[in-house]
Amino acid sequence: MALDSPWRxxxxALAAFEAEGQVYLDSAATAQKPQAVLDALLGYYTSGAANVHRAQHLPGERATRAFEATRTKATHWLNAHSPAEIVFTRGATEAFNLLAYGLEAEFEAGDEIVISALEHHANLLPWQQLALRRGLRLLVLPLTAEGVVDMDAARELIGPQTRLLAISQLSNVLGCWQPLTELIALAKVHDALTVVDGAQGVVHGRHDVQVLGCDFYVFSSHKLYGPEGVGVLYGRSEALQRLRHWQFGGEMVHLADYHSADFHGAPMGFEAGTPPIGGVIALGAALDYLGSLDTGALFAHEAVLHGKLLAGLKVRDGVRVLGTPQAALASFVVDGVHTADLAHLLGEQGIAVRAGQHCAMPLYKRLGLTGAIRVSLGLYNDTADLDHFFTALDRALELLR
Ligand SMILES: Cc1ncc(COP(=O)(O)O)c(C=O)c1O
Structure with a gap:
């Protein structure tokens, strides 16, 4: 049965894609933006850009109000205790780097950082480099055949030496939700800090950081239908106080002299320089837009579409889906067919999917694969998109076999 998206x-951009014969199935890489977000961006610039905080004029006050309103909206979105627990960064990647530098003093040689085998490079390399700088051990939690962290192994690996657990909520390759609650509880037994990579998870579920019990939760605006260049770092207030300042400059300093300075605490102390003001304001519009939708209907729509995607892949000869995807995406390979050739033929037919290793090279190495094709869904996709994709896939496979 055909399923239309009421939000398309x-x-x-979806109409623009249709006009040029493109089918967008790459929302896990970046999502398209609703008109409300475009209006907010344009509105900020057309009504007058102005720098935030410390402004004694109307445009500056207006920008500051709108900027800080997004902090409040993000607070509600994640159910944080207070806006002071929300730090704006320039993306999820920057947030992980902030954490890996900011927490450096917490570690001593021999301490352990635990990640999982499926982490995106953004939640792997900052910890790997920290471990190399400080002589720490980086332990990697293995996965079950389904593509979730093996909890038996986790119970063995997470122990008294664990100082930090950094874990993805929803894999950008395998599309599996990870057992976050159990992992965070395990880390807490050993007083380890917990960092959640919510870059994909935040898009396909509503999450409460107080229920999760994590110390830090990170996401990027651009995957959540907001603009690029903005990230959100939630930190439990006690955990934020453990961060050392990492970028220095305007806005983050309370008092400065030539040879010493006194810095703000969170959030301002971690937002050095002029922030992406229009982007933050437009992220607020994205949260308003998403908040105005029927969440149940939205996730039900995504689930039905995802089921159709998996069913369509399953019935095709030689197609192998990686892991057991539970939400919004599926990565696959085809026996006897080179992924790059297939990706090329799909691209030629106007199918925008992502081929390669999806910033998770070590995971692909473990899987014994050089890459895969990832189809990922946004709330605007419908069954016609999947029909186009499967027609193009069949045509490509016919040519390649
Ligand atoms: C799971 C996951 N973590 C982190 C990131 C990094 O996000 P960004 O590139 O927006 O910093 C991504 C982006 O693809 C992701 O999928």
């Missing part, structure tokens, strides 16, 4: 018309 809110996204001008």
């Amino acid at each position: 018309s809110d996204f001008p």
Whole structure:
């Protein structure tokens, strides 16, 4: 049965794609933006850009109000205790780097950082480099055949030496939700800090950081239908106080002299320089937009579409889906077919999917694969998109076999 997206018309890019014969199935890489977000961006610039905080003029006050309103909206979105627990960064990647530098003093040689085998490079390399700088051990939690962290192994690996657990909520390759609650509880037994990579998870579920019990939760605006260049770092207030300042400059300093300075605490102390003001304001519009939708209907739509994607892949000869995807995406390889050739033929037919290693090279190495094709869904996709994709896939496979 055909399934239309009631929200598709809110996204001008989808009409533009249709007009040029493109089918967008790459939302896990970046999502399209609803008109409300475009209006907010344009509105900020057309009503007058102005720098935030310390402004004694109307445009500056207006920008500051709108900027800080997003902090409040993000607070509600994640159910943080207070806006002071929300730090704006320039993306999820920057947030992980902030954490890996900011927490450096917490570690002593021999301490352990635990990650999982499926981490995106953004939640791997900052910890790997920290471990190399400080002589720490980086332990990697193995996965079950389904593609989730093996909890038996986790119970063995997470122990008294564990100082930090950094874990993805929803894999950007395997599409599996990870057992976060159990992992965080395990880390807490040993007083380890917990960092959640919510870059994909935040898009396909509503999450409460107080229920999760994590110390830090990170996501990027651009995957959540907001603009690029903005990330959100939630930190439990006690955990934020453990961060050392890492970028220095304007805005983050309380008092400065030539040879010494006194810095703000969170959040301002971690937002050095002029922030992406228009982007933050437009992220607020994205949260308003998403908040205005029927969440149940939205996730039900995604689940039905995802089921159709998996069913369509399953019935095709030689197609092998990686892991057991539970939400919004599926990565696959085809026996006897080179992924790059297939990706090329799909691209030629106007199918925008992502081929390669999806910033998770070590995971692909473990899987014994050089890459895969990832199809990922946004709230604007419908069954016609999947029909186009499967027609193109069949045509490509016919040519390649
Ligand atoms: C799971 C996951 N973590 C982190 C990131 C990094 O996000 P960004 O590139 O927006 O910093 C991504 C982006 O693909 C991701 O999928």
